[in-house]
Amino acid sequence: MxxxxxxxxxxxxxxxxxxxxxxxxxxxxxxxxxxxxxxxxxxxxxxxxxxxxxxxxxxxxxxxxxxxxxxxxxxxxxxxxxxxxxxxxxxxxxxxxxxxxxxxxxxxxxxxxxxxPAASANSDIDETTAPTLHAITGGQRRLDASSPARELAKAALGHLELSGRTLARARGTPFASEIAAASSEAAGFAAWLHADMADSGSARTYYRVAVDRARQAGYGLLDVYMLGSLAAFEIEAEEGQAGLTLAAEAQRRLDDTDGAVHPTARAWLSCVRALGHATLGDTAAARHELAVAERSVAQHDNAEPPWPWVFAFTEAKVASYRALAAVRLRRPNDARSAFAEAFEGGPSSSKQQAVLMVELAQAHAEAGDADEAFRLATAALRIGTSLGSERVVDRVRRFRRRHRRTKAPESDTLDEMLITHVTSALAP
CATH class of the missing domain: 1.10.260.40 (lambda repressor-like DNA-binding domains)
Known part of the structure; x- marks a missing residue:
């Protein structure tokens, strides 16, 4: 140089x-x-x-x-x-x-x-730019709860491109860090949408962009959030070891952040690691991480979540991860008990509710209750198809493959719905 x-x-x-x-x-x-x-x-x-x-x-x-x-x-x-x-x-x-x-x-x-040239030479970059970009992503996230991911993806990618170009113009200005953070959020949301569309390659790409721009922003918690989100994505894709490696890096960065670690951040990351260990069949490690999460959410200062978390991580959220871990560890009775606690707290969206319903269906099937298992899987598929969530539909497909020889009152209905979903996607 x-x-x-x-x-x-x-x-x-x-x-x-x-x-x-x-x-x-x-x-x-x-x-x-x-x-x-x-x-x-x-x-x-x-x-x-x-x-x-x-x-x-x-x-x-x-x-x-x-x-x-x-x-x-x-x-x-x-x-x-x-x-x-x-x-x-x-x-x-x-x-x-x-x-x-x-x-x-x-x-x-x-x-x-x-x-x-002074920073003010970029007359379109000022103290309102980053909040505006944050607000756009926030509005899109609210729509995600009740809208098909494919209908949001084009707008989300357009917003990501806009935020990237804005970040390029903002380099060298006092606003660059905040704009990088806003762009990281936009990339993280684009990754989430592509995961929901079962486009794993694009999801990974956008998660990596989100992590990179979080680091450009210099906000430790945002870096942890995006890296942990990528870890959770890999674990959900049943890449347990890759997910745990990413989660370990997120934990190191969390420990390096200035000041005390917020309970929500610690609980969430512990739950991600618990699910990773459960995916690999390590019961003791999964239980240890869930215990850490439970202690964290019980702390008195867990009321207001730190940005970029939107909601505090509560006992019900930990229960949902405990249930998911129990399914992967093939402990159906523990899973059903934890799911009951999780549903009492109320899932954050219809899509997330459908994901939990498929997992609960798996727990019922493992326990021998095929009727309830297929009823839940069918209900989840209805939500998934109505909201265009390939993530939910793929989970139902995996459930059906695992229990392909099982017959129940709802099994024929489920099979017909799955066939209809495939054929409708092929229609001109």
Whole structure:
């Protein structure tokens, strides 16, 4: 980097910043405000730059212009530094080109004495920008409780793109951190919607974006929340070990946050880990994590949840995780008892209620109560299809495969509904 700065090798500078920040080339292009193809040509030394472009890149990447230095004219500037004729770049001998470069260098050196554009130069970025972006995500989350994910996904992705572009314009301003946090929330919601649509690949991608932007924001709890959400997603996909690894990293980051750890954060993360251990069949570890969660929610200061949690983690929430863990550990009686406690507290949405109903159906089936099991699975499928939740539908499919030889009063109805769901998706 020192060498690149010394020769104004913008291509090398830009590429090193991209690698250091862990950006893709598309994210770098977004930060610079240019197309990905243009950035690719710059990085590969195929695109010459004007002085104004050098200054814009320096500003967007927060490179103080005075750090840029230039090699002697005889050596010529590095590729990608300043615009010049192609033949002069190849030969480095053209006298007219050398004179032009000398004038250009003088302009840049003079420019280094001028102040960089003030944060207020981005007139559309101010103290209201981040709250506005937060409010949009909040409104979309409220709609998610009663709307099909596919109907929300396009708007959510549009909002994510908007927040990303806004973040790129906000770099170097006092508002960048808050806007990064808002963009992280938007990415997390996009991930949730794609998980609900059973698009695991996209869900993972957006969760990683959410984690990256949470770290750009510098908010420890937001980082923990997004990393823990990715862990929960992997565990739900029955990738227990991957989920536990992510949850362990989230716990380390939680322990590193300033001040005392809020009970809601600790309880939630303990429940995520409990479910991961149960997925791997480790009863003792699952019970230990659930006990930690129960002690946490009982603390007196658990009334108001910390942002970005919306609701406090209550005894009913812990009961729902205890029930889910019991299903995975094949302890149907424990599961049914815990589900009863969880439903008393009331699930947060119809979709979440349907997820719990499928798990409860599994507990009843394991206990030999096929009639109740198929009644619950059928009711959950009705909710899942009405709200377009492939997440719920897939869970019902897994339940039916596991009990494919079981016959019950509701089993024929369930089979017909599953067939109808598949054929309706194929209809023109």
């Amino acid at each position: 020192v060498s690149a700065l010394a020769t104004c090798d913008v291509a090398a500078i830009v590429e090193q910043i991209r690698v250091t920040r862990g950006w893709s080339q598309a994210e770098l292009a977004d930060a610079l405000g240019y197309s990905q193809s243009w950035v690719s040509r710059v990085v590969n030394g195929q695109q010459s730059l004007t002085i104004d472009q050098v200054r814009k890149i320096a500003h967007r990447l927060t490179i103080p212009v005075h750090l840029l230095r230039f090699a002697s004219v005889g050596n010529g500037p590095a590729p990608g530094a300043l615009a010049r004729p192609a033949d002069a770049r190849a030969a480095g001998q053209d006298k007219g080109a050398s004179t032009t470069r000398r004038r250009d260098f003088g302009k840049v050196v003079a420019m280094a004495t001028l102040p960089l």
